Structures are given as structure tokens and as C-alpha cells.
Amino acid sequence: MLATHDLSTSYGGLIALSNASIEVKAGEIVCVAGANGAGKSTLLKSIVGMERPSSGTVEFLGERIDGLAPHLVTQRGIAYVPENRRLFPRLSVVDNLRLGSYLFRNDADREAPMATVMRLFPRLGERLEQRAETLSGGEQQMLAISRALMTRPKLLMLDEPSQGIMPKLVDEIFVAVSAIREAGTTVLIVEQRLTECLEIADRAYVLQTGRVTMSGTAAEIAGNAEVRKAYLGL
């Protein structure tokens, strides 16, 4: 479904991502693990066109999408939830959601995903008229994921969904991500918290200083001695 080939991105001479090649197949949950500054966010930003890669290609559903403007990438079917969520803080929860389905002109295309996100995150349903900025960190993450789902994506990309969220909600979010995949949306997650991520993922990549240093099934990565030491604290 998605493949990057030798993708490299740098910020003013500083290489953030170097020849990264990853693949996500339809129906999978793929986890990209790595420490802070390993290039995880840069990888996602380069895929959606928020950063311009200096070399390499991005292919989605058999077509090159590198070089496309970010809104066009969204229109192709990739929904990206950035690290800082980028909600519209002073708009209500329901308006944030409605904006997710801005591109759809008929009601059916809007109501179906709305029903889906209400089922996934019932607590958003209780806060529809609240401003997004009044939500807790976990609820904001739920809203960000929901807004992304409102675009009816084929691929959902999450950047550190667990960041700044209380542990109970982290579990809730990972359970929801599993459910999202069950419902037919492919997922690519970038995470520092490997344990939870590997529990739900099919395959994983490890990024170190901008390079892909390991790849394999989630079980292989979870069983790797180096990974256990470096990321799982075992």
C-alpha cells in the first residue's frame, strides 16, 4: 500500500532521515520505533509532504506521491495525526470532526465515519459542544485520531499517540487503533513506547539516527536482545 524507497530528508544540512525504506501492506499495523530524534516524525512528515525529502520516493497505492502538497496527500487517502495533534483549539469537538469530512459532499459519507468514531471514543460524544482546547490530553488525542478517521482514510498514520497522556487512556487508544485496523483501515504508528505498540503491530521497523537499522515481525523485534535492552528496559 505504502512504500518509501531510500527516503532522505535534511534540515539545513542536518540529516534527519537517511535512505529510509519501509513498506506498509494493506490491512497491517506497522510500528516504527526509535528514540527521540531518530527521525520518526521526519519520516511521517516526508510521506505527507510537510517536509520535502531531498531524495528518494514515496509510493502510495502504486502511485508516486512525493512532491504532492499535503492536502492532496490527504485527499489520496492518507490521514496523518501529527505529534502535537494540531486540533483547531477554539472550535468545538463536533466542528473539528465535521472539518474532517469537509471534502465529502453528501451526508452518507459524513454520517458513517461520525458513527464509527462515536463508537470508538464514546467520551467524545459527551463533549461534542466543548471547545477542543478544554479536553484533556488523552481526549485531544482521541479527537485528533477521530478527525483523521472522518476523512475516511485508507492509511492512518499516528505520530506518538501516547505522548503526554495518562496510562489508562494510552491503553484505550491502542485498543482503538486495533479496532480501526479491524474495520479495514491500515495503520502506521511511530512510537517511543514500544511495549504497547508491538502488542498490536504486525511488523515493526527500528529507526536510529535517521536510518532503518532493524525490521521484522512485531514478535521478532520484541524478542531482539538489543531492542529489549535499548527500548523495553529489559
Add this chain to the structure above:
Amino acid sequence: MTSEAIIQSLASGLLMGLIYGLVAAGLALIFGLMDVVNFAHGEFLMTSMYAAFGLFLAFALDPLASAPFVAAAMFVFGAVIYLGLVRFAMSASANAGMVQIFATFGLAIVMRGLAQLLFTPDYRSIPHSWLGGKTLHVGGIFLPAPQLAGAFVSLAAFGALWLVINKTDFGRALEATREDAGAVALVGIDKKRIFALGWGLGGALVGLAGAVLATFFYIYPDVGASFALVAYVTVALGGFGSVFGAFAAGILVGVVEAGTAFILPASLKYLGIYALYLIVVVVRPRGLFGSL
């Protein structure tokens, strides 16, 4: 000083204030949307006034009848200015803020120069409009009909604007872009399209204001300058970028102006507005209704 004279002065101020609000609406909208101050706002107004005047000469259309056409033309004009000028100024690699200022300021000079070239610096007016010279006499006070009509146009425009912003998809996209222009791509919205439509909407609003003013104000190449100055004060008072703040501030400016003219010689009528502006800038720099 009778109470009747005070009420008369307040009423005139209120009518003019509603028109000031309409003049400032487009400026506030564009500033709120993308942090760009359109220094050619007054010239947008001047162009609208000439457009209404031209439609009167060509088709004997009263400015009140031609207002929708002027607004439509100014919508296109605003969008074209964004797409042809402001868009490039915003993507300047260095000092984008300064480049924007010079781009719209330069545009203002060009528009004024063109108006002088094409229309001469002569003062024009629409000699016999529907409402020109008519007044309404209500309970001892006189309301000039053109200003009254202008006030109603302003109310209708702000009402429509409220509906668009609060009840439509486009309005929601406008609000979202205003909150975080970089994030609307996440839901597939092209921010540049919203910016262009925002400039169009701003142009349409000033187009309405220009048509309204053409019914009772002289039309000349520099006419925008004095209105633009009041509009900048209105936007600053209302809270930068708040369209409905500009509405309220416009009324306040109109009333304060009328009140000042009531107490002081007419030549000092702007004193009150600028004094109010200074006080607000010192005491509440974000403006009366600004949320930042």
C-alpha cells in the same frame, strides 16, 4: 443642548458607525484569517465607489441596486489580488512580513495613481440617487435616508456573514484556517484556496460598503485614505482580526465621532476616535473584543 439634539447626534453616529463597521469588516476578516494587513483596503473602497459610479453612468443603476454587482466584482478582485500578488509576497523567503506590507502598500499607490489617471482627481458624486437628499423624520429626529439604507445594508451583511461563518462548511473551514492554517491540510483543505476565498469575501464586504458610501459621499481617487484610517482604528479597537469585534467597534467609533463633533468644532471630529484608540491601546492592547 437639548436632549433631542443629543439623541439626534447619537442616531447619526449610530448609522455612520454601522457603515464604518462594514468598511472595516473585510480588513478584519483578512487580518484574522492570515495575519496580513491589507494596506490597500482604502483603495479597495475607492475602487468600489468608482464601480458604483460607473454602473450609475452606464446603466443609470442606483448604487443600492448595483451593490450586489459591485460586491461580486470586488469578490473577484480580492481573490485575484491574493492569487496574483499577496500569495507571492507571503512566500517570500526572507522578511515575509515586511514584503507583505510593501506589496499591499505598493498596490495602494498603484491603484490611487491609476484612478487619478483614468478618472482624474475630480470629485464626483451621483447626482440623483433614489435616496439622495431624502430624510426620515422620526419622533423629532432626522435620519438621512442614504445613511439609514447603508446601516441596513451593514446589518444585513453582518447577519449574512454570521450565518456563513457559523452555519456553513466554508465558514468552518475559514475558522479552522484562521486558527491553524498549517493544519487544514490534515483534513484535505487547501489553505491557499481558503485564503483566496477570504480575500474574495473581504473584497465583497468592502464592495458593499463602497456602493453604500457612493450614494452620499464624494468619489475621488484619495477617498479611501480617510476611511481606511478609521477602518484601521476600528479593527484595532475591535480586536485584531475579529470581524464581529469590528462591527461593535465600528458602531462605537461612529457614536464617538458624532459625540465629539457635537461638543467640539467639526474640524476636530476625529479627536474623540483617536483618543479612544490611544486609551484602548494603552489599557487593553488586544482590543475591546480581541481574544488574544
